[in-house]
Amino acid sequence: MSGLPGSGKSTLLRRWAEAALVIDPRVVHVACESVMPTWLPYAVYRPWARWRYFRWLRTAVRGGAPLLVHDCGGRPWMRRWLAGHAGPRGRELHLVLLDVGVAEALAGQAARGRWAPRRAFARHRRGLDRLLRTFSGSGEVAPTRGPVREVASVVLLDRGSRERVSTVEFGSRPARP
Template identity: 55%
Template sequence: MDDGPARGPAGHLAPRGVVDLRGRAGRDVTLSYPPDAAVVVAGLPGSGKSTLLRAWSSAAPVVDPRATRTSYEARLPGWLPYAVYRPWARLGHLRRLRARIRGGGPLLVHDCGSRPWMRRWLAHTARRAGRPLHMVVLDVGPREALLGQHARRRVTSRRVFGVHRRGLSKLLARVERDGLSAAAGIGSLVLFDSGMRSRVTGVRFGRDTD
């Protein structure tokens, strides 16, 4: 695996290639990206993506599929199961995400990162918009992710969790073997675990991070 962080001002890291921060000790880190970058925050359901995005949301707008689902739930009868309108909610999320990627300014994207077709779609959409695409992955493992789900009182079904677990495991294995080429269209990929989660304290976007 290649590891290519570009060090900027004290505590700032502009990722290049694959940057593996798992199991590392040291000072707090702020990730630095170009001013028009879209950064995908990935990891298993319950890994802490939403918490991280709330902490980073002052730096850029956040596109979260749950926001689209909530908007559908507010408009539809409460007795209607989500499974009935799930395809439309997902399509609505993709349309919203595409529009935001085509727009200007930095962007944060909430996604599990486990689905190859979604990674390809994000890379294609960002490339067509002329926008750099980057990814960070919270690699916390299935046990900790399940504990996180129970703590937030929002538990993913065993089948769906298994799909995400297998998909993310395959991505991480390919990254270990092939480096950044395993995630085509991604400008950098940062990996960190629960020990580093509280120490990757922020994200910034600016011209001095190019």
């Protein structure tokens, strides 16, 4: 699940949580924050939080069950890493991409009362813009091995379609003759 901070990734993942384990870095951020002194800025312990997040993610990927992974979308190396670990385990990587626009993402941040720092938001925006430029037009479900080679499919959701998608289902594809 990729999109700008405030685009609704965590909300959508919570809605889909019955289908699979949700790996959300915010969970680790909150856990780390709870054991740190209140005067210590997140930037100081962010490397530790990220290490814990990647360790959790690696353990979950090795577990073999379906996962829903929260990611900003601007890190191609993360998709390559996930695909590289999913493929040998007989699993596919699918990308759900939230393209709600900057204004909607900023409104989402305001609604939750939590803001991504300006530089971080700009970095996420550049990465997501790069990812979106790999696609021509929009679509509901786009099978791909072209623009984003490491994923089996891409689901592009705007604000309206994000609200209408209530569940996700994982299952095996029928065997091909």
